[in-house]
Amino acid sequence: MLNIDQHSRNIYFAIPPLKMNPISVEHISKKFAGVNALDDISFRVDKGELFGFIGPDGAGKTTLFRILTTLIIPDTGKALINGLDVVKDYKKIRQDIGYMPGRFSLYSDLSVEENLNFYATVFGTSIAENYELIKDIYIQIEPFKKRKAGKLSGGMKQKLALSCALIHKPSVLILDEPTTGVDAVSRLEFWEMLKRLKHIGITIIVSTPYMDEASLCDRVALIQDGKIMTMRSPAEIIKTYPWKLFSVKSDDIFRLLNDLRQISQAYTVFAFGQSAHVSFKEDQENEESLFEYLKTKGHSGLKISQATATIEDCFMELMMKS
């Protein structure tokens, strides 16, 4: 009877109990030497969700992931993985999660195959038993299975680390900056692998300093100085960008940036690859007036259009607000 009551109560309040989410974090804070590494962080991740933490070095991503993987203890707050408490139930949690730390942490002097075997054995399983799960990834490095892990390229190391994190069939994958310092091709391949894992129901939480990777996640939290600035789907974050934004191209980007900064009404001026993004809080500014102004400044090759904000525009906007 009690169970049914509890059940209907939850439906009534439309709030699922903490335990239903593979990852739920409530008011986590952590200080190091008086500095807030994490400041009142709360979020939940749904089953099969690909959830991204986007932010620069020092934002608190690694501290958060170390708490979730039971490696450090939060000062305050509560974190549950599959309903298990990261402090009390750490032994059980370690069986359920796969973890890729930020720094390459496999054994450099063991071969590819030996590393994978080692991790399988530690978790009481074998490569053969779970080969199906890692097949797509491992097949790409299998030709090099006799090579020492330390001798692999960045992209191959990353694939081996992911294979090792998956070999015990975890239900939750925690990946700390798996694509940092990795070239654009390997990054793309890596995200394709994550998508496949998500589709077979694995819950994935991943951190990255590359803002362009946000769009590959179901939901993201933008994090800076230990605080979550916003947390939504990438499309929703972009919708919240408040200002009128233009993309401006000229043959001389350096002079263009300086000339745009001279406009007193311009709120922000940032370089964005081949163009500059300039935002205005007021609505009056338009393509024509910008064009006229820049022509008087002697610019050639001008192209001006209204632009949709990117996640990076939104991140910078939130940074300046805080």
Next chain:
Amino acid sequence: MYNPDAENVIVVSDLVKKFGSFVANDHLSFEVKKGEIFGFLGANGAGKTTTIRILCGLSYPTSGKLKVGGFDIYKEREKIKKNIGYMSQKFSLYDDLTVYENIRFYAGIYGLRKKVIEERASDLMKKLDMKDARDKLIHDIPLGWKQKLAFSVAIIHNPKIVFLDEPTGGVDPVTRRQFWDMIFEASRNGITVFVTTHYMDEAEYCDRVSIMVDGKISALDTPENLKNNYGAGSMNDVFLKLARAKVN
């Protein structure tokens, strides 16, 4: 700025570097002009670091003719080292020295006089808005400040060329852009910038970009021409096309 008529500050012809039977640099030839921002891109393991080490006078090529800042890579390595600056994300400043001590240390290594060091240190801290941080340990200042300071220190002796090896890894988007403002400025002042990055939007800021695949340069041109030649909308697409071509 790229000016085809400017003098060459880096000349590489037919550079080969082998490690045993492995060919890390396979007959590279290219020139870099004075004041140019030259993007040196490539996948992990393509051979970029090998080339940079040779250009900085830290490793000898197996064969090839190279001049850096007008000096011969085999015979005038010490002169090369005096005329270049170097900065990477991994190695830049000493954590347990203060901001000022780092400036003094690097300027001293490059042989600047005490009076010049004082002047440049105070100019620099004014420019970076770091006057209050003068006596703080590098360990205690934000990453963004560190990166900007590291770049300023790398060019404190007014080198002909500065090598930047993934200088903006991990920094926040605002700082990353401020960092590029500093690169643009250095280039305006005639310093040649040789830069590697994994951020493809930064490749767009370069005057010319070379893309290395498996030890060879597979493309070298302005970002505009590369995009046109490969029918690509961005440098990211150009990079993916070239670096993926070898896999498929």
